[in-house]
Amino acid sequence: MALQRICFRSELVPGSWKRIDEPPVAVFDVAGELYAIKDVCTHEYARLSDGEVDGETVVCPWHGACFSLSTGEALSPPAVDPVETFAVVVKDGDVYVDLD
Numbered sequence: 001m002a003l004q005r006i007c008f009r010s011e012l013v014p015g016s017w018k019r020i021d022e023p024p025v026a027v028f029d030v031a032g033e034l035y036a037i038k039d040v041c042t043h044e045y046a047r048l049s050d051g052e053v054d055g056e057t058v059v060c061p062w063h064g065a066c067f068s069l070s071t072g073e074a075l076s077p078p079a080v081d082p083v084e085t086f087a088v089v090v091k092d093g094d095v096y097v098d099l100d
């Protein structure tokens with residue numbers, strides 16, 4: 001297990017996200033549920049956390065591909081490949097993602 005700290009749990013409220021740049025990972029709070037994805041679109045190199053979130057879907061800010069935050073699946077073109085997802089661990093008030 002390779003845990004990467006992202007933020008304090010208290011910094012995430014429903015509808016918000018936090019990200020780190022190295023590696024590019026974003027954690028989204030959707031109605032209290034946390035989802036972590038690699039924060040790079042599989043079409044080109046947009047940061048997905050710069051896009052709109054609609055429920056459990058994030059929309060790429062560059063060309064509009066939609067991805068599932070829970071599965072990483074590419075739900076609409078022009079992206080075809082899924083985005084990587086990570087398990088989220090909340091421990092002692094901190095949010096981590098498991099990069100393994």
Ligand code: FES
Binds near residue numbers: 044045062064077
């Ligand atoms: S970079 Fe995301 S859809 Fe093109």
